[in-house]
Amino acid sequence: MGSRWIWRLVALPGVVWLSVFFLVAFYAILAVAFGNQDTLSQPVPHWNPLDWNVGYVLDMLDNFFSGGPFWTVSLRTVEFVAIAVALSLLIGYPVAYFTARHAGGWKGAILLALILPLWINYLMRMLAWINLLAPEGIGSDLLHQLGIEDVFLSIGLLDEPGGWLNGQPITVILALLYGYLPFFILPLFVAIDRIDRRQIDAARDLGASPASAFLRVTLPLSVPGILAGSVLIALPMFGDYYTADLVSASTQTNMIGNQIDEFMRQGSEKVTGAALTLLLSAFLLVLMFYYLRTTRRAGTTAQTT
Amino acid sequence: MQKPTGPGGLPLPRTDNSVTWAITDENKPVKDGASAEPGPLRIYNYADYLDPATLKRFQKEFSTKIEVATYNSSDEAIAKLSSGAVDFDLIVGLSGSNIVDLIAHKLLLPLNHSYLPNLEKNVWPELADPFYDRGARYTIPYVVWMDGIGWRNDDVKENVAAMDVPWDIFWHAQAYRGKVGILDDRRDALSMPMQRDAMRKGIRPDLNSEDEDVVNKAESDLSELSSICNPKVTITDYQTLPEGKTVLHHSWSGDLLSAAFYYLPKGVKPDVLSFWGPDQNGVVQNDFFAIGRTSKRPVLAHEFINFMLDEKTAYANFVNFTGYTPPQKGIDAETLLKQGLIPKTLQEAVVRPDQFGANQELLQLSVTGQRFWDDAWSKFKAG
Numbered sequence: 001m002g003s004r005w006i007w008r009l010v011a012l013p014g015v016v017w018l019s020v021f022f023l024v025a026f027y028a029i030l031a032v033a034f035g036n037q038d039t040l041s042q043p044v045p046h047w048n049p050l051d052w053n054v055g056y057v058l059d060m061l062d063n064f065f066s067g068g069p070f071w072t073v074s075l076r077t078v079e080f081v082a083i084a085v086a087l088s089l090l091i092g093y094p095v096a097y098f099t100a101r102h103a104g105g106w107k108g109a110i111l112l113a114l115i116l117p118l119w120i121n122y123l124m125r126m127l128a129w130i131n132l133l134a135p136e137g138i139g140s141d142l143l144h145q146l147g148i149e150d151v152f153l154s155i156g157l158l159d160e161p162g163g164w165l166n167g168q169p170i171t172v173i174l175a176l177l178y179g180y181l182p183f184f185i186l187p188l189f190v191a192i193d194r195i196d197r198r199q200i201d202a203a204r205d206l207g208a209s210p211a212s213a214f215l216r217v218t219l220p221l222s223v224p225g226i227l228a229g230s231v232l233i234a235l236p237m238f239g240d241y242y243t244a245d246l247v248s249a250s251t252q253t254n255m256i257g258n259q260i261d262e263f264m265r266q267g268s269e270k271v272t273g274a275a276l277t278l279l280l281s282a283f284l285l286v287l288m289f290y291y292l293r294t295t296r297r298a299g300t301t302a303q304t305t
Numbered sequence: 306m307q308k309p310t311g312p313g314g315l316p317l318p319r320t321d322n323s324v325t326w327a328i329t330d331e332n333k334p335v336k337d338g339a340s341a342e343p344g345p346l347r348i349y350n351y352a353d354y355l356d357p358a359t360l361k362r363f364q365k366e367f368s369t370k371i372e373v374a375t376y377n378s379s380d381e382a383i384a385k386l387s388s389g390a391v392d393f394d395l396i397v398g399l400s401g402s403n404i405v406d407l408i409a410h411k412l413l414l415p416l417n418h419s420y421l422p423n424l425e426k427n428v429w430p431e432l433a434d435p436f437y438d439r440g441a442r443y444t445i446p447y448v449v450w451m452d453g454i455g456w457r458n459d460d461v462k463e464n465v466a467a468m469d470v471p472w473d474i475f476w477h478a479q480a481y482r483g484k485v486g487i488l489d490d491r492r493d494a495l496s497m498p499m500q501r502d503a504m505r506k507g508i509r510p511d512l513n514s515e516d517e518d519v520v521n522k523a524e525s526d527l528s529e530l531s532s533i534c535n536p537k538v539t540i541t542d543y544q545t546l547p548e549g550k551t552v553l554h555h556s557w558s559g560d561l562l563s564a565a566f567y568y569l570p571k572g573v574k575p576d577v578l579s580f581w582g583p584d585q586n587g588v589v590q591n592d593f594f595a596i597g598r599t600s601k602r603p604v605l606a607h608e609f610i611n612f613m614l615d616e617k618t619a620y621a622n623f624v625n626f627t628g629y630t631p632p633q634k635g636i637d638a639e640t641l642l643k644q645g646l647i648p649k650t651l652q653e654a655v656v657r658p659d660q661f662g663a664n665q666e667l668l669q670l671s672v673t674g675q676r677f678w679d680d681a682w683s684k685f686k687a688g
Contacts (some may be wrong), residue, residue, distance in 0.1 A: 040312040040406055041672060042387060069687030075463065076688070100681055134550055159483060159535075166483020167535045249489075249537035251528075251688035266380045266493065267679045268672070 026281075033057055033274035037225040041268035060275040064205045070276065074283075077255040080169065081237045084176040085230050088184040091177075092229065096185045097218075100192035111189070114182050122179055126246045129175060133247070139165055164197070167250025175247045176237050184229035191225020192218070224295050235284055256280055307577035309515055313409035316670055318401065319513065323436035326408050326443055331581065334417040335603045340603040344369035346609055351592070352377055356626030366385030369605065379403050386412050386597075392602040395609060397447060398592045401437040402492065404444065405669040407595065413443045414596040420607035421445065423614035429658045432591060437668065444593040445610050448559070448629035449656045451589045451664060452493050453582030455556035455564075457548055457651060460484075466581040466653075472501035476551055478534035479517040485534040486542055486554035487527070491682035492667045493588060495540070497555055498526035500587055504511035509586050512665045515674030524681035530688060538686065543628075544568050545577060558582055558654040563628030565651055570635050582656075585663035589656060591632070630656045 030046035034052035038044050046052055064070040065146040099110045117125065132139030140162050143149045157170040164171050195218060203213040241257030256276070263273025311317040318324040327333070341348065344364075348355070352375040360371050376382040379399055385391050387410040398504040399407065407413050418424065419503070424433055424445060428575050432446040454465055461481065475497075478485050488494050499519065503510035514520060530536050537551065543560040545551040547568040558580060565575040594613070596606045612618055619631035622647055630636070638655035642646045647655070670678065 039314075039672060040383075040387065040409060041675065042384060069684045073687045134548075163483050167537060168483075249486075249539045250483075250531070250535050251538055251686055252531055252535060254686055254688050259687060261682065262683060266378050267682070268380075268675045269679050269683075272683075 027272050029277055032271060033278050035271060037271050043270045043274070055270045057275045057278065060272060060279060064279065069281070073254055073256050073259050077238060080173050080176065080255060081234055084173050084180070084237060085234050087177050088181055088229070088233060089226065092181055092185045092188060094190040096192055100189050112213055114185055118182060123242065124242060125179065126175060129247060130165065133171070135162040165247060167248045167252055169253050171247050172244045172253045175243050176240065178238060180233040180241060184233045185230060187228040188222065188225040191222045191228070195221045227291050231287065235289065238280060238284060309674060311405035311409070311669055311671060315405050315409050317405060317671060318437035319668065320436050323439050325439040328415045328442060328494045332353060332411065332415065332598060334415040337417065337419045339604045341605040341608050342365065344602065345391045345625065346370070346373045346395065346602055346605050348373045348395045348397060349382065349393040350375055354398050356622040356628070357526065359618055359622045363609060367608060385628070386410070392599050393597045394602045394606040396597055397500060399595065400590050400592050401666045401668045403669060404437050407510045408443065412598055414600055414603055415442050415444065416596060416597045417607065420604065421611045421614065423611050425635050427614055427616050427619070427635065429458055429634060431658055431661050432632045435591065444595050445614070446632050447592050447613065448627060449589060449591045449632045450629050450659060451556050451582040451656050452488070452497065452587060453556060453558055453580055453653065455554045455561045455578065455580050457546060457549060457552040457577055458579045459577045460549070460552040465579065468504045470501055470504045471581050472504065474553065475530055475536070475555070476533055481553050482534045484550070484552045485536040486545065486551045487530070487536045487538050488555045488557065489538045489540050491678050494527060494555065495520060495523045495678060495681060496588055496667065500583065502526070503586055512588060513668050513670060515670060515677065520677040520681045521586045524685050527685055541588050547573060558656060559627060559629030561651055561654045562647065565647060566628055568623065576650050579650040580654040582653050583664065584660060588645060588663045588667055589661055589664040590666055630657070
């Protein structure tokens with residue numbers, strides 16, 4: 001009995017921290033979104049749920065479901081994030097796999113190299129890309145000389161030679177990929193590293209080819225890592241606005257985060273901004289539940305097999 | 306038709322509807338002849354909008370201290386000031402587009418002109434008694450600017466200034482695709498196609514329109530630009546034009562001058578930058594000084610304003626730092642040209658007093674009117 005109380009006390013600081021910095025903040029957004037605004041266009045939060053005014057949220061939903069601007073940016077955001085996550089998987093999986101299984105004594109060094117970019121502020125790294133990708137920048141020169149630019153031009157992902165910063169969706173996607181990739185690789189590395197080698201050996205002993213052992217043992221067992229990495233990068237990408245702002249600034253690449261930023265920091269429609277934040281949160285909540293369900297199922301399958 | 310009213314039911318000042326804001330018993334100006342309070346003078350200013358060397362000189366001459374806090378948009382400033390969370394002696398950089406908010410929220414202390422002899426002595430008479438604040442009871446002009454077109458004349462082939470409707474250049478900018486910029490400000494940006502439209506028809510636009518159709522038309526015109534030249538929506542032209550990352554930009558006049566003063570890379574001459582601004586029916590704006598209602602150092606704040614209205618100070622602050630024109634009788638483009646400070650191509654970036662009467666200030670709208678502009682802007686920004 002006594003020890004149970006001690007453990008509860010240990011959890012207390014975390015619970016308080018989360019309550020204050022998450023629940024209260026989230027409730028404040030609810031109160032603003034379901035609130036009103038005064039004649040000076042400042043939001044008036046309605047703290048009591050009985051007083052909630054659904055007008056702004058309904059307006060926002062109407063705009064969204066009737067294919068208005070909110071629909072356009074949401075769709076674009078999903079598209080950008082989905083491609084960036086898919087590319088992360090394509091590039092990140094081999095890196096994580098190699099580091100976990102074949103890096104040997106280099107494992108530590110490779111992990112360090114993966115974390116190293118995070119040593120420099122995200123904003124600074126994006127600003128650096130602006131100079132690298134500028135028409136006469138070293139980066140765009142290199143892409144030109146390696147023929148990569150031609151490939152992008154020929155499949156229509158780039159408007160004109162050297163035009164990487166001319167409001168190109170591909171630049172925003174690649175910038176997101178670059179910015180968040182380490183966060184994808186690290187949990188995936190841990191998942192692959194934890195896989196019991198004997199299971200793979202068993203598969204091989206039972207006659208599986210290396211490819212088949214990978215597809216039927218390693219890959220399924222690394223699914224929780226893939227999901228964790230995907231969720232870890234998708235969530236912040238959905239709310240990201242400065243990446244698109246820095247490497248493009250065109251209205252054609254604005255994401256939902258840019259719209260929220262616009263409403264919250266400028267103009268007279270902070271309540272709409274809060275409503276839009278709720279829409280994004282609701283969508284992310286669905287993703288999170290899917291993640292939790294899948295990982296739980298993966299956990300039970302792993303135990304029963 | 307009844308005139309729309311602003312926040313709190315207050316009148317919306319227009320050139321044909323000038324407003325004298327009341328001075329009430331519970332909010333009176335400071336008495337004459339008081340001596341300045343000890344510092345620090347707490348200033349709330351738009352980011353990078355006062356020359357640090359000028360501030361240093363004030364601190365030295367008046368043996369006091371200055372603390373500056375900054376904001377990045379007028380909306381942010383109004384929200385913070387009206388929440389009561391911040392408390393400043395001097396508010397710098399807001400304009401006629403916020404005046405009604407400031408008065409309605411009771412954020413300003415009325416001024417005592419006996420501390421401000423430089424106002425009448427140096428400032429353009431047009432602005433010493435503005436229509437949005439008759440008698441300059443609450444606000445004193447700081448700098449003026451206008452919306453125009455900034456371009457790299459070594460990249461852009463067209464002679465923009467000589468076009469019948471220079472604004473048309475943005476709709477013919479296919480050749481500069483991706484290197485075109487539009488000001489990231491709803492009022493400035495949406496009023497640009499309104500000006501173009503009016504200029505083509507030879508009529509005078511209402512850049513403070515509360516007509517939903519007019520605002521929506523401006524949005525759809527502006528959105529056409531996406532397929533024509535995919536413009537960036539930014540306010541970083543003072544950097545991107547001199548660096549050549551953009552070659553054609555919807556710009557604030559002051560940014561072209563600061564571009565020429567500071568941001569040119571080595572080997573690039575200032576005369577590659579050009580600026581055009583309309584003589585009439587365009588956008589001009591006047592950012593002002595005001596004293597915070599709860600200021601504990603109102604006399605010192607008056608002294609600072611008067612110091613900034615001194616011609617030498619205003620000049621130094623202009624050419625050494627901001628690039629935004631002080632509305633001073635003794636400062637004009639010819640003088641700057643003669644001194645070799647600016648090239649002829651940027652002459653128009655120095656705002657003239659006659660442009661003030663013939664152009665329009667972007668002024669505070671009614672809550673409904675504002676909503677039209679905000680919705681149109683959000684639609685444009687969604688792409």
